[in-house]
Amino acid sequence: MYNLLRQGQRLTCWMPAAQQMHTTAVQRTFWEREKKSGYKTKLPEPSKKQLIMDGLRDLKEEIKLWRKEVTEQLESDPILVFRPGETDVVFDFKAPDVLDKWTVTTDADHGEGKSTAALELSAAGAGLFHGEVNSNHTKDGIIKRTGYANIRTKRVRKSFKRESTYDWTQYNMLIMKVRGDGRSYLINLHTEGYFDLMWNDIYHYVLYTRGGPHWQIAKIPFSKFFLSSKGRVQDRQGAIPLNRVTHFGFSVAAKKGMDGPFGLEIDYVGLEYDPSHREEFAYEMYQTPKYIVAT
Amino acid sequence: MLRRAQCLLRMHSSTSRQSLCAAQRVPVALHKHYSADEANRDGKQNPNAKRAGTGGSKSLPAVRNVFATAQDKTKDTYLTMVEIFGERDVHRRNHVEFIYAALKHMPDFGVENDLEVYKALINVMPKGKFIPTNLFQAEFMHYPKQQQCIIDLLEQMEDFGVMPDYEMEAMLLNVFGNKGHPLRKYWRMMYWMPKFKNLSPWPLPNPVPDDTLEIAKLAVERMCTVDLRSQINVFETKELNDAVDETWIVSGMSPEQSKLLREHSRQKALYIEGPFHIWIRNRRINYFTLRADADAEFLAQLDERQLDEDDVSNIEVPFFGRPPPRRHNQLGKLRSVHQQDDGTIFAICATGTSTKDSLLSWIRLLEANGNPSIGEVPVLFRFTSTVPAKSEEIEGPTSVPATSSDSPSRSRKEDEPSVS
Numbered sequence: 046m047y048n049l050l051r052q053g054q055r056l057t058c059w060m061p062a063a064q065q066m067h068t069t070a071v072q073r074t075f076w077e078r079e080k081k082s083g084y085k086t087k088l089p090e091p092s093k094k095q096l097i098m099d100g101l102r103d104l105k106e107e108i109k110l111w112r113k114e115v116t117e118q119l120e121s122d123p124i125l126v127f128r129p130g131e132t133d134v135v136f137d138f139k140a141p142d143v144l145d146k147w148t149v150t151t152d153a154d155h156g157e158g159k160s161t162a163a164l165e166l167s168a169a170g171a172g173l174f175h176g177e178v179n180s181n182h183t184k185d186g187i188i189k190r191t192g193y194a195n196i197r198t199k200r201v202r203k204s205f206k207r208e209s210t211y212d213w214t215q216y217n218m219l220i221m222k223v224r225g226d227g228r229s230y231l232i233n234l235h236t237e238g239y240f241d242l243m244w245n246d247i248y249h250y251v252l253y254t255r256g257g258p259h260w261q262i263a264k265i266p267f268s269k270f271f272l273s274s275k276g277r278v279q280d281r282q283g284a285i286p287l288n289r290v291t292h293f294g295f296s297v298a299a300k301k302g303m304d305g306p307f308g309l310e311i312d313y314v315g316l317e318y319d320p321s322h323r324e325e326f327a328y329e330m331y332q333t334p335k336y337i338v339a340t
Numbered sequence: 341m342l343r344r345a346q347c348l349l350r351m352h353s354s355t356s357r358q359s360l361c362a363a364q365r366v367p368v369a370l371h372k373h374y375s376a377d378e379a380n381r382d383g384k385q386n387p388n389a390k391r392a393g394t395g396g397s398k399s400l401p402a403v404r405n406v407f408a409t410a411q412d413k414t415k416d417t418y419l420t421m422v423e424i425f426g427e428r429d430v431h432r433r434n435h436v437e438f439i440y441a442a443l444k445h446m447p448d449f450g451v452e453n454d455l456e457v458y459k460a461l462i463n464v465m466p467k468g469k470f471i472p473t474n475l476f477q478a479e480f481m482h483y484p485k486q487q488q489c490i491i492d493l494l495e496q497m498e499d500f501g502v503m504p505d506y507e508m509e510a511m512l513l514n515v516f517g518n519k520g521h522p523l524r525k526y527w528r529m530m531y532w533m534p535k536f537k538n539l540s541p542w543p544l545p546n547p548v549p550d551d552t553l554e555i556a557k558l559a560v561e562r563m564c565t566v567d568l569r570s571q572i573n574v575f576e577t578k579e580l581n582d583a584v585d586e587t588w589i590v591s592g593m594s595p596e597q598s599k600l601l602r603e604h605s606r607q608k609a610l611y612i613e614g615p616f617h618i619w620i621r622n623r624r625i626n627y628f629t630l631r632a633d634a635d636a637e638f639l640a641q642l643d644e645r646q647l648d649e650d651d652v653s654n655i656e657v658p659f660f661g662r663p664p665p666r667r668h669n670q671l672g673k674l675r676s677v678h679q680q681d682d683g684t685i686f687a688i689c690a691t692g693t694s695t696k697d698s699l700l701s702w703i704r705l706l707e708a709n710g711n712p713s714i715g716e717v718p719v720l721f722r723f724t725s726t727v728p729a730k731s732e733e734i735e736g737p738t739s740v741p742a743t744s745s746d747s748p749s750r751s752r753k754e755d756e757p758s759v760s
């Protein structure tokens with residue numbers, strides 16, 4: 046029902062075919078062709094020989110991973126007690142080759158803006174997400190607002206490239222040790238679903254940074270995160286399904302004249318169970334009037 | 341009436357002399373298309389555009405955007421122009437184009453954060469005409485252009501962080517009725533915007549003051565919230581005799597940092613590092629830190645004291661066979677918040693000129709104001725600017741590489757014998 050209502054949003058965009066004049070691919074049905082919504086870059090495919098060689102090389106690693114999974118299954122020794130005040134680190138920037146797990150994107154990737162960004166190791170040994178956001182953009186008459194940079198983890202997966210999700214249901218706090226520059230950053234928790242309508246489900250909250258030379262530990266309850274899709278906050282909200290988290294990321298934007306350099310140093314991102322926090326969802330869940338939701 | 345006449349004079353001083361004698365007739369002479377003239381003006385500059393168009397710029401009506409051509413760009417002029425448009429004729433033709441043109445030129449007039457102006461623009465819309473009278477009209481977005489126009493207006497408000505009020509709801513209800521899409525947008529804004537407005541744990545004035553000193557104070561205060569006992573001092577370099585730059589210095593230091601500085605080894609150097617930057621809303625402030633390398637010995641000692649709680653191989657029974665308390669189990673020093681893993685931070689400052697000389701003055705002022713031990717420790721400058729030009733501007737044109745430079749500029753102090 047929820048999905049049907051959100052489909053209604055697309056209905057309003059419908060126009061007679063004669064009036065259409067677009068420079069981009071037109072969405073004629075509810076169905077979306079691919080997850081990138083037209084932003085997929087076509088990369089040249091390697092030769093068949095190369096593919097076979099790569100596949101065989103990966104196979105070794107995948108079998109190793111699969112063996113680990115099977116042993117874990119047989120051992121059957123899950124963590125049952127989540128002690129309060131103990132942080133379980135999920136993304137540790139002091140671990141080796143951590144930077145391969147993240148993807149950096151900016152508006153310049155598709156020729157829509159002029160922002161630059163990079164994720165590197167800082168002098169303190171932590172991850173440094175830095176660059177410059179720029180709200181000037183190519184004046185093509187279609188793009189209205191630009192100026193963002195973004196980092197995101199790669200999709201969590203099991204062996205043999207099978208997609209899986211994080212299961213964070215036992216925790217209720219997100220802990221981050223960061224050192225920022227006074228800007229506010231957006232924390233994105235992607236809960237990508239199976240159907241095309243759920244491909245862009247992202248839960249957001251703001252990370253305010255103090256700035257200055259001291260490290261800062263931000264503790265944010267998961268109950269504060271709110272749902273949005275393609276940058277629009279949704280009418281029908283709900284607490285984040287913590288067993289369906291697929292990606293984690295940060296965004297920064299050049300909004301309200303904040304064009305210029307930015308720098309966010311991240312030591313780790315962790316999770317915690319805090320028994321004193323009983324809130325499930327921070328926003329009202331009252332019934333919205335019929336035919337108003339998602340229109 | 342007088343105000344309007346004056347305004348019109350400013351607007352039409354170059355073109356129509358009629359307005360001098362008859363202010364009433366001028367509005368009729370105002371041109372009808374407000375948004376098209378931007379393209380037209382471009383067309384004049386670009387010869388290709390003339391060729392490409394079927395009739396060239398000749399066939400286009402003579403159009404002019406009052407917002408683009410207005411000479412006196414103030415809120416008063418802006419509101420007067422909106423008022424003139426409203427009173428020009430009964431039909432208010434092209435009001436959608438007028439609102440779009442008005443929205444586009446808001447930042448030029450400096451009114452993009454003003455709720456009153458947005459209300460004045462909504463007031464241009466006729467009341468009661470766009471309210472759907474039956475179910476089908478309500479369902480299929482009655483008067484879509486007009487509705488989309490006001491949705492875009494609300495979106496612009498959202499982008500600039502202007503929160504609507506209840507009067508705006510009443511206005512929108514009068515224009516579009518309670519099934520209108522702008523109303524839905526308004527209700528969403530009124531649900532979410534108050535929730536996000538005061539979320540920041542470091543609240544800042546909106547807008548932030550224009551004075552750099554005030555912003556620097558805000559920045560240093562914000563950085564010093566890490567230690568509640570921090571004190572912010574504003575020094576003037578005039579207080580010193582041999583300062584070259586005359587400027588201000590905002591310095592933040594807490595008693596705890598003073599204590600750490602007192603206890604700091606006289607053999608280990610202090611570094612002045614920077615410029616780093618901090619954002620205070622949309623203003624950027626450069627700041628410098630006085631720090632030393634981390635006291636590895638002390639930090640290692642803290643790690644040693646920590647017990648592995650998961651290790652169950654050797655559980656101490658507290659009743660018998662209890663070993664005598666070892667030295668590290670006795671009262672020890674606690675780790676201060678300023679003793680970070682990558683260095684101990686003693687003070688933070690922002691200066692008016694960000695020059696080396698002003699930083700030298702800062703060190704002298706710190707020494708004079710309760711930290712005499714700085715005089716006994718070597719202080720090194722380490723500028724780590726990623727922008728070479730900026731670092732050159734600060735350091736002066738030297739042959740030192742711009743990215744990172746250690747320069748012992750206070751050899752005077754280093755030569756002095758330590759008093760201990």
